[in-house]
Amino acid sequence: MSTLSAGDVRLALDLPSAGPEPLTGRTALAAVLGYARGRRPLRYRSPNEREGRWVQVPAFGHERFDARPVPSGPLGDDDVLVAEGLHGRLDPESWTAVRRALDEAQPVADALVARAAGRPFWELPADELSVLGEPGTVGAALRNLAELPQPQPRYVLAALHHRHPELVPLLTRATWLQSVAHLREGDSGVAAVAHRELRANAAAFAELETAVAALLPAAPLTRLRLHDLLVWLSGTLRLPTAVALGEGTEEWRRLSGS
Structure with missing residues (x-):
């Protein structure tokens, strides 16, 4: 564990697409940690059981999406599974x-990556x-992908984001609604x-990105994904x-010294 503390994320994030008030660095870090580590109770009963039991399952999609291995080779079946x-x-x-x-x-994705020439979004x-x-x-390529017939855009962009997390933004109806007015x-x-x-x-996201990488070294999140997360969590009231x-995780208690 690094010597990071919750107080090290000091800069607020002014994100109009997430809401009228800036998010403190502490709030943003806790939210991302909750997305990655949070669990919720689920009553489970297998077909061969007479009684069910309570289990703890991930509350959000970090393990099912962000932490999944990146497929190799051309886009294919594994990319659909990741997007699902x-x-x-x-x-x-x-x-x-x-x-x-x-x-x-x-070919659109290949052209987009070539156009970016190694630069993050x-x-x-x-x-x-x-x-x-x-x-x-890059913007024209992203718009063309977003204009595919439903439900293709969000799945295609999720697959491409997983391949290129520093370059391809995600898109959901919630984040679109949060952003379109701006x-x-x-x-x-x-x-x-x-x-x-x-x-x-830029400075606040760099600070948050560094803190998240220290907490989630096996599956760090780029600042592009962090932006998407904060807008999505805000827009869906989550x-x-x-x-x-x-704030209920062991990592946060260590960060806060409590």
Whole structure:
């Protein structure tokens, strides 16, 4: 365990897409820890049992998605399974549609990675997320993927984010609704909102990213994923639950010296 303490995350995060009030670094760190470590009770009974029993299961998707190994080779079946870990199981018809969409997304993803040229999302110039820089920008590629028929976009982008967690933002209806009101003229899509907020809070996200990496060394989260998490938790009213779960962990007690 590092010498990190909860007080080391001092800078607040001003994220309009997450709400009107800044999030303190302490709140953000507790929420992320709750997302990764939090458990909830579930009554379980197997077919050969007469009595059920209570078990503790992950409250959120960290183990099912963020901590999963990254598949190798071209996009394929394993990537669909990873995306299902975040967004839920697909029916057979939708599974086939998403699998086919991944084949079609492969050249788009390759072009997106080439365009970024090793730069993470938050270090891309603003023109990459503006229609004024199109065609061929990262923002244009992300918008094209987001315009796939439902339910493909969120699964395809989840698969690509898992492959490229520093470059491809996630997208859900909740985060879209939280972000769309903050679009500016010329934005290529809601990814531009995330880009602005990451750039405006660069020091705070760097601090939070370092703290999370110390707590979750086996599956650290990039600041792009941290932004998505905080917006999603806020927009779905899960932030207080995640904070409470995080503050109830052994890691937090050690951090707080209690």
